[in-house]
Structures are given as structure tokens and as C-alpha cells.
Amino acid sequence: MLNINFIEKQERSCVIRRYLDQLKTDRCICFTSGNSAKFLRELNVDVISVGDNEGLIANRWFDVFEIAKFNLFDATSGHLPITLMVEIATMLRINPQLSFLETHQDAIELPSGSGETLVCLKMAFPHLKIIAKYNCKENPKATAYNKEAPLNKIVVFLAHAIMLQ
Helix, strand or coil: CCCCHHHHHHHHHHHHHHHHHHCCEEEEEECCCCCHHHHHHHHEEEEEEEECCCCCCCCCCHHCCCCCCCCCCCCCCCCCHHHHHHHHHHHHCCCHHHHHHHCCCCCEEEEEECCCHHHHHHHHHCCCCEEECCCCCCCCCHHHHHHHHCCCCHHHHHHHHEEEE
């Protein structure tokens, strides 16, 4: 089964790597459930990662303003500048694994957390009907609904949501 979130995380890591190269740095901070930091590390990015399975663990939600105090690029999913999200969408649009979405008519259910994959996918394929699925038992941390997530309102505008128990 094709994992669209996995593909998005790979493409986003390449976009972030190119951006960091322009900044002449290889360091960033990433609050993550795992894959965002993992794919960045595969591209030799020095990631300070915060998450349940990472070197640092947060005991509360950190918003974008608090993370900015670390004075590192914030690579947290859902915190990227829109210009980078447009770049990710562009990469998704030309990714051969996702070409079937160009003509896909049915709604797709997309396991969601920060909403970044959904927003980028909707930019890449505007006609696509997407149902955001939160709190999925297969991956509860990565798909947890957080009321503080910055992209929540955009997800509401672009898709339907299913909250699983």
C-alpha cells in the first residue's frame, strides 16, 4: 500500500536540505513523531529532534514562537513557511508514484497529524477530495489531533476530518 505521508516526508526533507544549503547551515530543530527528523538525518542534516522517541522529550506543546527562541530553522511538520510548502507540493505533483492522483475521482483518507501533508497534497492536486483521519490506531503519535497545530483551520477549509477514538 502506498504511503503518501512517507513520500511527503521524503520530498520535504529534500526541500529543507536545499533551503538549509542556501542559509549555509546544516542544523535545524524538529519537534517530531519520528519520520521528519529521520529523513532529514538521511540527508546529513544535523537535527536537534524533540519527541517521544527522540533524544529530547517535550512535556507540553511548543508553539512556533517558542521554538523560534532556539535560533535554529524550525523543521517541525506544520511549521514550514508557505514558500517551502509550495516547493513540497511541486515535488509531490511531479512524483511518479503519485501520478495516479491527477485523475483520481474518489475521496482518499489521509492519516493526518500536523496537516502539512494534506495541505501540500491539496496544493499539488487541487481537485482531490481528502478526508483527514486523526488518532489512527496504527500510528497514534503521528496522527494525534492537537488543537494548537497551526494548520488546523486550513485543513478544515480544504478537507473533511474524521476523529477516531
